[in-house]
Amino acid sequence: MPLDRAALDAKYASARPTQWGMDLAGVARHVEDRSAPTVALTFDACGGPHADGIDAALIDLLRREQLPATLFLNARWVEANPTLAHDFAHDPQFEIGNHGTRHVPLSVTGRSAYGITGTTSVDEVVDEVWTNHVLLSELTGRPPRWFRSGTAHYDEVATSIVADLGELPVGFVVNGDAGATFTPAQVRHEVAGPATAGGAVVIMHMIRPSGGTAEGLTAALPTLRARGTRFVTLSGGGGATTG
Numbered sequence: 001m002p003l004d005r006a007a008l009d010a011k012y013a014s015a016r017p018t019q020w021g022m023d024l025a026g027v028a029r030h031v032e033d034r035s036a037p038t039v040a041l042t043f044d045a046c047g048g049p050h051a052d053g054i055d056a057a058l059i060d061l062l063r064r065e066q067l068p069a070t071l072f073l074n075a076r077w078v079e080a081n082p083t084l085a086h087d088f089a090h091d092p093q094f095e096i097g098n099h100g101t102r103h104v105p106l107s108v109t110g111r112s113a114y115g116i117t118g119t120t121s122v123d124e125v126v127d128e129v130w131t132n133h134v135l136l137s138e139l140t141g142r143p144p145r146w147f148r149s150g151t152a153h154y155d156e157v158a159t160s161i162v163a164d165l166g167e168l169p170v171g172f173v174v175n176g177d178a179g180a181t182f183t184p185a186q187v188r189h190e191v192a193g194p195a196t197a198g199g200a201v202v203i204m205h206m207i208r209p210s211g212g213t214a215e216g217l218t219a220a221l222p223t224l225r226a227r228g229t230r231f232v233t234l235s236g237g238g239g240a241t242t243g
């Protein structure tokens with residue numbers, strides 16, 4: 001799909017957002033398959049200082065337990081980890097999503113989240129999505145379908161622009177690791193909880209080997225397995241959906 005920046009500038013020239021947050025109407029939080037056992041695990045690779053590492057124990061766990069997952073890769077992380085990025089992009093167990101170029105909240109007015117200033121214009125929203133869109137298209141051989149902004153915050157003009165660029169903004173139902181800051185017990189509590197079902201998207205992180213994510217997910221697995229949980233990528237679950 002070619003980028004028509006002038007058309008987007010014209011379309012949104014007078015747009016003024018009134019919404020801000022993680023749970024806007026245009027943000028997908030489930031997959032299409034909402035049967036009780038279905039769960040979509042997603043892992044963000046945020047990139048940048050202190051966030052361009054890899055939790056190798058987590059990746060080993062996903063592979064050993066054959067847990068399909070969607071990996072949201074930021075452009076900075078891909079550039080810092082070219083070999084791993086190529087490896088994940090060509091592993092059919094994983095689907096690759098777009099986690100932005102600079103890893104900033106997606107706003108047309110410079111709103112911020114957690115002290116991180118967001119994009120400030122239509123052009124900056126397009127840059128944040130499209131630079132990594134092109135990078136990931138080259139990496140995987142196909143355009144990414146799913147987008148998650150840095151901090152997962154959006155305004156509703158920005159979510160509409162993402163859709164115009166051929167991607168769907170994806171949020172989450174279950175916050176599994178709070179940016180890889182949870183202890184293993186906290187991760188287990190959230191991920192094994194009742195909300196991890198019915199096509200829910202679960203957000204975790206794959207960048208902090210010292211975090212509690214891998215140990216907590218390991219501890220949650222027996223409960224999830226006992227429930228008959230079926231793990232899917234976003235596309236494997238019929239696609240992420242806002243409906």
Ligand SMILES: [Zn+2]
Pocket residue numbers: 044045046099103149150151
């Ligand atoms: Zn992130």
